[in-house]
Amino acid sequence: MTDHALPDWRDALPWPSVDTHKHRRGRLGVVSGKATQTGAARLAARAGLRIGAGVVRILCPPDAAPVIAPAIEAIMLTAFTGSETLFEAAEGMDAVVVGPAAGVNDATVINIHALAETGAALVIDADGLTAFEHRAADLFQVLDRDDVLTPHEGEFKRLFPGLLDLGREEAARIASERARAVVVLKGPATVIAAPDGRVAVNDNGTPWLATAGSGDVLAGMIGGLIAQRMDSFDSARAAVWMHAEAARGFGPGLIAEDLPERLPGVLAALYAQAAT
Numbered sequence: 001m002t003d004h005a006l007p008d009w010r011d012a013l014p015w016p017s018v019d020t021h022k023h024r025r026g027r028l029g030v031v032s033g034k035a036t037q038t039g040a041a042r043l044a045a046r047a048g049l050r051i052g053a054g055v056v057r058i059l060c061p062p063d064a065a066p067v068i069a070p071a072i073e074a075i076m077l078t079a080f081t082g083s084e085t086l087f088e089a090a091e092g093m094d095a096v097v098v099g100p101a102a103g104v105n106d107a108t109v110i111n112i113h114a115l116a117e118t119g120a121a122l123v124i125d126a127d128g129l130t131a132f133e134h135r136a137a138d139l140f141q142v143l144d145r146d147d148v149l150t151p152h153e154g155e156f157k158r159l160f161p162g163l164l165d166l167g168r169e170e171a172a173r174i175a176s177e178r179a180r181a182v183v184v185l186k187g188p189a190t191v192i193a194a195p196d197g198r199v200a201v202n203d204n205g206t207p208w209l210a211t212a213g214s215g216d217v218l219a220g221m222i223g224g225l226i227a228q229r230m231d232s233f234d235s236a237r238a239a240v241w242m243h244a245e246a247a248r249g250f251g252p253g254l255i256a257e258d259l260p261e262r263l264p265g266v267l268a269a270l271y272a273q274a275a276t
C-alpha cells in the first residue's frame with residue numbers, strides 16, 4: 001500500500017487537552033555528542049520542543065555540559081558518564097533521539113543498546129546508523145516497531161548494502177521489514193516505511209532542505225511527535241511533511257536553525273484545518 005495523498009495524518013496530530021500538563025505532553029531525550037559537537041543535539045532538541053513535546057532534556061557527556069548549558073533555556077540538561085548513567089538518565093522518557101554527531105565508535109553502539117532497554121521509542125540518525133556499518137544485525141535485534149531509523153542514502157547503503165538497486169520505495173519497505181522498525185529514507189522524495197508494510201512517499205520536498213543540520217531537526221521533530229504518543233509511522237510522515245513545509249515557507253537563505261522557528265506557523269495552519 002503506497003500513499004501519495006499526504007497529509008491524511010492531520011487528524012492524528014497530538015493537540016493538548018485542557019487537563020494536560022507538561023509531562024503528559026511527552027518527555028523527549030536527545031543525546032549530544034562531545035563538547036565540540038553539540039549543535040546537532042541542540043537543533044534536534046529545539047525542534048522536539050517546538051513540535052509540542054512537554055519536556056525536552058539533552059543528555060550529554062560531561063565535557064559537553066558547560067558548552068550546552070549557556071546555549072539553552074527551556075531545554076533541560078543531564079550529563080552522563082557512560083552507558084549505565086545514560087540508561088538511568090533516559091528512563092521514564094517517551095522517546096529518545098540518538099546519533100546526531102554522536103561519533104562513529106563503539107561507545108555509540110553501546111549507548112544505543114542501553115537506550116533500547118529503557119522502553120523509550122528510539123529515533124536513530126546519522127552516526128547512530130553509521131556506527132552499525134558491517135554489524136547491522138546488532139542494531140536490528142534491539143529495535144521494535146516504535147523505533148525509527150532516519151538514514152540519508154549514504155547511511156542507508158551502510159546498513160542495507162545493495163538494497164537501493166531495487167528502487168527507493170522497495171528498498172525502504174524491505175529495510176523496515178528487516179530492521180523491524182520504521183525507516184525514513186531521506187532525500188528529495190523521502191520514503192517512509194513501517195514493518196507492517198505501510199509505505200508513504202512525501203510529496204512536498206524542497207531542495208532548500210539540503211543544508212547542514214536539517215536532518216538533525218527532522219529527527220527531533222519525529223521524536224517530539226512520538227513522545228506525544230503519535231504512532232511512529234504517522235509521526236515520521238507528519239514530521240517529514242511539516243519539515244518541508246517549514247523550509248518552503250522560508251525559501252532562500254534557509255539554515256537549519258530557521259526550521260524549528262517556522263514550526264509554529266505550520267502547526268497553526270494544521271490546527272486551524274483540524275478545528276474546521
Ligand SMILES: NC(=O)C1=CN([C@@H]2O[C@H](COP(=O)(O)OP(=O)(O)OC[C@H]3O[C@@H](n4cnc5c(N)ncnc54)[C@H](OP(=O)(O)O)[C@@H]3O)[C@@H](O)[C@H]2O)[C@@H](O)CC1
Pocket residue numbers: 037038039040041099100101102103126127130152153154155187212213215216
Ligand atoms: N551542527 C552540527 O553539529 C551538525 C553535525 N552533523 C554531524 O556531522 C557528522 C557527519 O554528517 P554527514 O551526514 O556529513 O556524514 P556521513 O554520512 O558520515 O558522510 C557524508 C558522506 O555520505 C555520502 N552521502 C551519500 N548520500 C548522501 C546524502 N544523501 N546526504 C549526505 N551525504 C551523503 C557523501 O559521500 P559522497 O556520496 O559525496 O561520496 C558524504 O560525503 C554526523 O555526526 C552528523 O550528525 C551534521 O548533522 C550537520 C550538522
Ligand SMILES: Nc1ncnc2c1ncn2[C@@H]1O[C@H](COP(=O)(O)OP(=O)(O)O)[C@@H](O)[C@H]1O
Pocket residue numbers: 126152186187188189190205206207208209210211212213214215216217218
Ligand atoms: N535535494 C533535496 N530535496 C529535498 N529535500 C532534501 C534534499 N536534500 C536533502 N533534503 C532533506 O534534507 C534533510 C537532510 O538530512 P541529512 O542528510 O541527515 O543532513 P544533516 O546530517 O546535515 O542533518 C533530509 O530531511 C532530506 O530529506
